Amino acid sequence: MSVPVCAGTVLGVIGAGRLGLAVARLALAAGMTVRVAGSGAAIRTRQVVAMFAPGAETVGAGDVMGADVVVLAMPLSAIGDIDPAILRGAIVIDAMNYWPETDGVRPEFDDPSHPTSSMVAERFVDARVVKALNHVAFRDLEAGAKPLGSPYRIGVGLAGEGAALDAVADVIRCLGFDAVPVGTLAESGVLEPRGPVFGAAVSAAQLRARIDAAR
Template sequence: MSVPACSGVVLGVIGAGRLGLAVARLALAAGMTVRVAGSGAAIRTRQVVAMFAPGAEVLDAGEQLGGDIVVLAMPLSGIDDIDPAVLRGAIVIDAMNYWPETDGVRPEFDDPSRPTSTLVAERFPDAQVIKALNHVAFRDLEAGAKPVGSPYRIGIGVAGEGAALDAVADVVRCLGFDPVTVGTLAESGVLEPRGPVFGAAVSAAQLRARIDIAR
């Protein structure tokens, strides 16, 4: 397995909560350029990023983040507030999960036959959506990140298709994890809160085994 070129990658992160900041810190440590946009007041986002992800650039909500890949790390219901034009042409990592206590009761997000990433893809039809980074807690992401070739690397499930899937797999490697392809977005339900690997901070081989058993 080749080592991806991490420095020079520009990673956008929408969401300045615990997951978004954890991803930003890991990306900065890997040598990436990181741009963060929060959902609240820009001054608050700048304060939080300066404290918890120093070195990341802060953009106003609604600005084009540009760069290679954009991570959605906010409440799932927040997709309603993003202009699809902001993500036009982007590779988008959907790291979101549906939580009724945060998102409100949304039956369309709670349909086991329709993984939420398929709805994200419908919301942003001009983006290439890949599901990843949602099934491992942010604390485990930070504690479990290891260099390529190190033992005890955590496997991260990725779902999607085409060159965008390969690009996201490389970003996952840069962040310190081993990507495990689980299928298309239509099959990404295995990574959701009711899926067989949600919350599992295990090796790539163990992750694959759990998915294969569940299927």
């Protein structure tokens, strides 16, 4: 496992809620350049970012194009509001979960045989989608981030393939966690709210053990 290059990496975040801002803060602490796009009024996003992620740049959704990796941290039901062209060719971290209270009752998002990340990949067909950063609560992410080599790092699961999976694993390591690949997007259901590791802020070894036991 190579040491990831964190400083100089450009991370785009679409979504200026609690998770998106937590990821932005962790990325800034790792020396990354961070661009945050919110779904609401631009002035409100600027105010929120300036207050809770100072140092991040507030941009429009179209301006995340060109980032090394883009994190989707908005409500899952809002993916239809994002022009797929914005993410053409991008490496995309799907950090979203289906919550009926937020997204409304959407049976298509509630099919255990078809993980929601598969639908995200179908929407953004020209992007390279990796599921990650969705199964650990944002508070636990910030509290659990530790330097590379620390014995107390927590494991963060990710699902995807190829070079995109490797790139996202590097981002996870930069943010302060151990990356735990769990399979392809088709297998990403283990990271979803009904999966065996959802809500788990445990070591990489414990995370793997829970997934293996469930399978």
